Amino acid sequence: MIDLALEWLNLVLRWMHLIFGIAWIGSSFFFVWLDNSLRKGIDQQPGVLGQAWLIHGGGFYFTEKYSVAPPQLPKELHWFKYESYFTWLSGFFLLGALYYVGADLYLIDAKVLPMGRWEAISLSVASLVLGWVIYDRLCKSPLGKNDAALAVVGFVLLVAAAWGYTQVFSARAAYLHVGALIGTIMTANVAHNIIPNQRKAVAQMLAGQVPDPSYGKQAKQRSLHNNYLTLPVLFAMISNHYPVTYGHPYGWVILAVVMIIGGLVRHFFNLKNQGRGTRYEFLAVAFLLVVGLVFFSQWDPRHKALAGGATLEDAQKIVAARCVACHAARPTFDGIAEAPKGVMLETPEQMRRFAALINQQAVRSEAMPPGNATEITDEERAILGAWIAAGAKLD
Structure with a gap:
């Protein structure tokens, strides 16, 4: 009975995680698209950064974005945060229900590193917290002022984390933890930077002050990071169904290349929506990298052909x-x-x-x-x- 109840718990949590994730990623993709699609209007008001006309479901919509904030706050202001929070919460409980409860089966691989259940669970939780702290400190350091340099260092650290997870957990758990780490960073960006900065701007307006534009700039940077991390985190989360990825002896290399592919695809759409041209070369490189992964995954130095047959x-x-x-x-x-x-x-x-x-x-x-x-x-x-x-x- 307990095993059956755990199976249902796993199913319900996975279902919830999928629903909340669709809501979060859907709204995230929409707002990034909207931000990139804003254009200067001949009749736009002072302080407006850009405008966009949309049509959906038989109706027309008109949207404006202010460079900092409107002259006064509207009576009703819609916030987008709970999609992110509930995606992370459902994902963490799913991680616990499957990988912590079943640590001996799914989290620990004695061939990789023998350790006890609570030792493995503690290491898992600590790595997620440490990963966020390191990333947050980097963004707040002088390096955070250079987006390109920050992106390169962040990528190197994520690849290092992917390799590190393969040295302590089972291959399947290692991949999932990379996804959990990225998801933790993305949600923490919302909870500890984007939303607080928005609240500070609103508080300044309520006090009759002009909002500090640095708050919006910081939130924008974290939001852009979340945008580029979305495709890799989705890949890491679905990879447990495809052992050709995590089961490879160099699975962390495959994951590193997938991060590059995801970044290239997102960059293609971001540039296109900004009106900066249709840069098909980014998609071409991404396609060639996928083809390269197909050939790379065929190579496995661990397994040698057996001399003679087997009955x-x-x-x-x-x-x-x-x-x-x-x-x-x-x-x-x-x-x-x-x-x-x-x-x-x-x-x-x-x-x-x-x-x-x-x-x-x-x-x-x-x-x-x-x-x-x-x-x-x-x-x-x-x-x-x-x-x-x-x-x-x-x-």
């Missing part, structure tokens, strides 16, 4: 010892209520049916078993690969 009996012994505890009609592994993805491997016919998944998850990558919980060896992976390469024959 069904050889493969079945390994599957029975290393896989069936989870992949069965009635799993016996603690914390597993039903066979993951409905994949059952109790019979030769089932093994053959799911041979491609076995090859993807346990041979070409080391995604399965999670955290190598059943201690499958490299030789056993090679035997499974040889049986599949020979056609996954049942005789």
Whole structure:
């Protein structure tokens, strides 16, 4: 019953995280597009930075942006913050429900670094807090005045974090933690910089003062960072379904290239919406990098071809010892209520049916078993690969 309840908790939290994330990213993309699409109007009032006309749902909309603030505050002012807060909260609870509750299975990989449950959880939480503190200090340092230099240093630190996570957590957890780190930085930007600066500007207006333009400039910088981080964080969050990424021995390199791809794509759209030309070369480079990742992911120095063939009996012994505890009609592994993805491997016919998944998850990558919980060896992976390469024959 507890295992089933945890499965439902995982589902509900994932659903909530997706809903809140759509709301946050949707509003973020819209406002960045709106900001980039503002144009000077012949009839705009003094203090107005730009205007934009929009049509949606059968209606026309007219929007103006002030360079600092309007002459007086309207009676009703809409704030956009809870989408971000609830996205992070639902994501953190999802992280806890899956990776903290199931730390021995999903978070810890003894082959990478043996450690206790609470040691791993503490390291996880501390890394998210430390990551935000380092980033925030960089933005407030003299380096923060140079956007290009700050972007380069920030990218290097994120890649270093990606590599570091692979040295302490399971490969799957490492990728997810990069996403959690980026998501924490993005939400903390909203909670500790963007919204507070907006509140300061509003407070100055209520006091009859002219708002300090530096508040808007700081908030704008953090908002732009969030814009460029959106695509990489989405990739990191969905990557746990694709072991070809996190399961590669140099998965952190793949993630680093994905960050570059995401930045190039966002930069293309930002420039286009600003009216600075349609720079297809950014998309071309991004496409070539994706093609490069396809070829790079094929290379895995860990796995060598097995000399000689492998029989069904050889493969079945390994599957029975290393896989069936989870992949069965009635799993016996603690914390597993039903066979993951409905994949059952109790019979030769089932093994053959799911041979491609076995090859993807346990041979070409080391995604399965999670955290190598059943201690499958490299030789056993090679035997499974040889049986599949020979056609996954049942005789």
